[in-house]
Amino acid sequence: MLGIDPTKIAFFAEVLVSGLLSGVLYALVALGFVLIFKASGVFNFAQGAMVLVAGLALVRAFGWLEASMPFWLALPLAIIFAGAVMTGIAWAVERFVLRKLVNQTALTLFMATIGISFVLEGLGQQIFGAQVYKLDLGLPRDNLFALESLFDGGILLNKLDLWSAVLAAVLVAALVIFFQKTRMGRALRAVADDHSAAQSVGIPLTRVWFVVWTVAGLVAIAAASIWGSKVGVQFSLVFVSLKALPVIILGGLTSIPGAIVGGLLIGAGEKLAEVYLGPSVGGGIEQWFAYVVALVVLLVRPQGLFGDRIIERI
Numbered sequence: 001m002l003g004i005d006p007t008k009i010a011f012f013a014e015v016l017v018s019g020l021l022s023g024v025l026y027a028l029v030a031l032g033f034v035l036i037f038k039a040s041g042v043f044n045f046a047q048g049a050m051v052l053v054a055g056l057a058l059v060r061a062f063g064w065l066e067a068s069m070p071f072w073l074a075l076p077l078a079i080i081f082a083g084a085v086m087t088g089i090a091w092a093v094e095r096f097v098l099r100k101l102v103n104q105t106a107l108t109l110f111m112a113t114i115g116i117s118f119v120l121e122g123l124g125q126q127i128f129g130a131q132v133y134k135l136d137l138g139l140p141r142d143n144l145f146a147l148e149s150l151f152d153g154g155i156l157l158n159k160l161d162l163w164s165a166v167l168a169a170v171l172v173a174a175l176v177i178f179f180q181k182t183r184m185g186r187a188l189r190a191v192a193d194d195h196s197a198a199q200s201v202g203i204p205l206t207r208v209w210f211v212v213w214t215v216a217g218l219v220a221i222a223a224a225s226i227w228g229s230k231v232g233v234q235f236s237l238v239f240v241s242l243k244a245l246p247v248i249i250l251g252g253l254t255s256i257p258g259a260i261v262g263g264l265l266i267g268a269g270e271k272l273a274e275v276y277l278g279p280s281v282g283g284g285i286e287q288w289f290a291y292v293v294a295l296v297v298l299l300v301r302p303q304g305l306f307g308d309r310i311i312e313r314i
Contacts, residue, residue: 014155015275016268021161023267024168025230028223029244030251030259031171032216037253038179039188039212042098042109046117048241050217053089053120055224055233056128058082059135075137079221086217089120094210102205121238130235135228139163164226168260171222175256178215188212246294252307261305266290 032047044050061081065074097112140159179185187208227237243266251262266289274286297304 015271019268019271020264023263024165025226026243026247026267027260027263028168029240030247030263032219033248034256034259035216036212040209045113046120048238049117049120050220051224052237053124054082054086054220055228055237056124057085059133059233060128082221087214090210090213090217093213094206098209099206132232132234135233137229139229167222172256172260246290249294250297250304252304255306258306
């Protein structure tokens with residue numbers, strides 16, 4: 001086929017698919033950022049800490065419950081417990097932080113989320129412990145070979161990564177329906193456009209913020225489940241949010257589909273860059289590739305690929 005070695009094509013496809021599946025994991029964390037910013041105009045620096053706390057609550061509850069009941073019952077109860085923890089966090093954030101900062105500047109709200117991040121990290125580790133916890137939710141971890149009819153030997157894939165992609169797709173579909181088709185979703189978008197105007201037409205700002213932080217907490221549970229299954233539940237999950245930043249810059253801070261597309265592009269781009277460009281520069285491209293892409297996007301299209309263009313009228 002055009003003189004191209006089929007083995008090289010298969011290798012390229014395997015690297016590409018591996019990168020796309022890694023990008024799904026970045027997108028899961030980025031969804032939390034997009035949700036809160038889309039609905040409240042707040043850039044939530046605490047999203048990484050929320051993923052950590054969600055993972056700690058899930059793994060500890062699962063460990064306690066599995067010791068006295070069957071797996072099929074312990075897992076849903078552990079997820080419910082983690083959901084209750086994240087709902088409690090959402091209530092506390094709205095009641096003791098955001099309610100005091102209604103109509104404040106975006107910078108003030110951003111600084112508040114930095115404080116929330118440190119509080120959540122400290123409390124999470126104080127209550128649940130700081131060691132690395134293994135999380136096994138029963139998802140298959142073995143490898144499989146796909147597209148064997150196209151490529152000799154097929155493409156090596158991991159089943160856990162495939163389940164991650166399915167979970168992300170379901171989440172995106174549910175969130176798009178929530179924002180576009182439900183009354184609360186429309187209220188969330190109205191609050192994001194103008195806090196004062198939303199209040200003037202009877203939209204309860206405090207309730208809206210509670211709802212969106214609760215939903216972001218549930219997304220954090222999904223992200224923690226996948227990341228925890230791959231690398232264990234540990235303090236480093238906080239820094240997963242740093243990799244999500246280039247994703248939301250590329251996809252756009254206000255776009256849920258943009259978070260997924262941005263994650264896929266970043267994941268695939270960094271894997272391909274590491275494999276094909278890394279050897280010529282000594283390796284390590286995967287560590288900084290995403291941030292270079294984010295810088296270029298900020299210079300060329302600051303709102304991202306799918307973000308809303310901000311127009312200031314004077």
